[in-house]
Amino acid sequence: MSGERRSETTGERRSETTGERRKETTGERRTDPRTNGSSPASVDEPGTTVSGRGEADGRLDGEDLVLSYPGSDGPVVDGESITAKAGAVTALVGPNGSGKSTLLKGLADQLEPDSGSVLVDGRAIQSFDKKELARTVGLLSQESTSPNSITVEDLVYHGRYPHRGFFESTTEADERAVDRAIELAGCGHLRDREVGSLSGGQKQLAWIAMVLAQDTDVLLLDEPTTFLDLRHQLEVMEIVETLREESDITVIVVLHDIQQAARLADEMVALEEGAIRARGTPEEVVTEELLAEVFEVDAEVESTPRGPRIEPLRPRHDDDRERPTERVARPDSGDS
């Protein structure tokens, strides 16, 4: 029930605020490609969401990060810097093995950098106590396992772990946070179900509720939509959209689907072989050239009010390397 109600309200809100939101978070851009510059009236309107709340906590900086796994040869991410603006959604995209998840792990302090530093609101992440960090930065890993017989509610309560002392039992604040997280993730109807009896998509909603119950300033999501059916992919995206519009939480999300990323993100960062190849708004990052070079696909990109729309045409092969990317835009000329 609560899930349905939520989706209605966010639906309305989205249509009202998309235009404005883009502008605040992308800074100086005067015309919004989503509205094709046709709504200049909204340019000077005060921010309705993120910046409207003043200085939000949750800015996350990775500076000159070199990340590698023990026992592997060479770093996976080699000296990259990344900034996630407070309250905005930053999407990391890139082909398989490009270091997206590794970068995310480094930002979450789950992987100690060989060099470089991670700062939360300017403070080095190593100076945080473990539980303190878990109250500030939440991470949803790609594969999460749990005992089958645990209920969704109990799982979500585990999200309160960093807020509880060793002997403390749950407080009212814990209950409130859990209720809020469950409602936000739209899994109220699953509350008393056992996790083992849920579908993959439902499980993912439960896990998202758990990480939301952590009540952090920064939320890192590692491919939250992979392996889910279309409906649950949209459910997950809707949760992130709600977070973007109704809370000042900073979200960094790794996504496989560039289209989803473009729709969801304020900022996009494209990685290839551990190096950042492009960063900026979805309109700036999602171009035919980038798709050809980084993702090695020929695709058509079309600017729509909902952001760039991508139509993948075919994979590029090694002998396509020399082919100018301009030709990619015209699929007919590709196979002469």
Added chain:
Amino acid sequence: MATEIPSETDATSRREQWLDWFDGSLFTLVVGSLAVTVAGGLVQVSFGAFSMSIVEAWQAVFDPNVVFDPRAWEAFLLGGEVPEMNERSLIVWNIRLPRVFVGALVGMNLAVSGAIFQAVTRNELASPFILGVSSGAGLAILLTLVVFSGLAAFLPVVASVGGAIAFLIVYAIAWKNGTSPVRLVLAGVIVGTVFSSLQTALFFFADNIGVVQSAIAWTTGSLTGTDWEQVRMVLPWTAVAMLLALISSRQLNVLLLGEQTASSLGMSVEKVRFALSGVAVLAAAASIAVAGIVGFVGLIVPHVVRNVVGSDYKKLVVGCLFAGPALMVAADVGARLALNPVQIPVGIVTGLVGGPYFLYLMRKQEQMGEI
């Protein structure tokens, strides 16, 4: 009025939590286990070399002169002169009952220890002895009996210390920028293999059959000849280990979510894992000190309890506290009375019961292994 409302809701939610925690299946399990333990205990006190009728034996058990005599309890639990009592009470209270108590405490320790190790290694097939504890204790026992026979008086302590040392070796081998459940189990196998070989080799140097029998009794686990002294030896460690296990149940639950999730929830996984393993080794070592290496209890009991109450460690640990003694006391009835007058090590009975039960589980359950 306004100030009263939150406190009322608080009270109801706390009551709900209590009810939720103490759910029906756990209640049934606890009551059933208590019934089995008490029944097994009564059978144990009723039969033996000194013949008395069942009624006489039970009268002796509930003899108010003993049960309500603080001096008697002082003698039992702290050592010292046992106050005068009639012969039947003396037999029951001084010889037959302590064995039941030791059995119950050992069962409790092994069950909880196994439950903890199953969470630490995230493997349903883990037992208290998975991380080398049994092979270390076994080697220490053989070394004491065969080589350093002067230390025989300290055998219980030596056995426990041997188990603890083996555990530390396992941890050291598994450590490489931290541990992982798989590496810990593999290191346990490595240490177990080497130590068991050494232990078997030592049998060849045993002088006489008495030493071999004694060694077998210790390495298969036996409650023969246990006394109040053993109760006094195991009780304090049991109390500490069980208390620690109960208050760690939330840590165990979070550990079950996997290392990565536990870590991102702010748990210092390595520290918690080592501390919890330490608690489990303490419990296992305490049971080894009085009963030797009793197999299968620590593997099966958590399994049975999990099947009944689910994998929430708040319930699981409590269930193990009651179900462990039930299995151990019942098995010891068989060990002591089945082949009367010959007593066999209780570990043999638990193995004979445990194997078929495991076979049954394997046939019944689709998936076994990961929790």
